[in-house]
Amino acid sequence: xxxxxxxxxxxxxxxxxxxxxxxxxxxxxxxxxxxxxxxxxxxxxxxxxxxxxxxxxxxxx
Numbered sequence: 001x002x003x004x005x006x007x008x009x010x011x012x013x014x015x016x017x018x019x020x021x022x023x024x025x026x027x028x029x030x031x032x033x034x035x036x037x038x039x040x041x042x043x044x045x046x047x048x049x050x051x052x053x054x055x056x057x058x059x060x061x
Contacts (some may be wrong), residue, residue: 010024011024
């Protein structure tokens with residue numbers, strides 16, 4: 001079962017079921033992506049409150 005071991009599952013662990021191995025590797029990535037999106041969104045919202053524009057654009061590309 002997921003969550004019953006103290007250490008994280010390894011995708012190549014022979015004793016793990018496919019679903020457990022895939023979920024154990026997918027969930028941390030999904031959580032990271034969600035936190036990153038929240039931080040990015042907070043940053044642009046703060047920029048809007050400060051400058052009045054949604055994003056700061058740079059002319060130098």
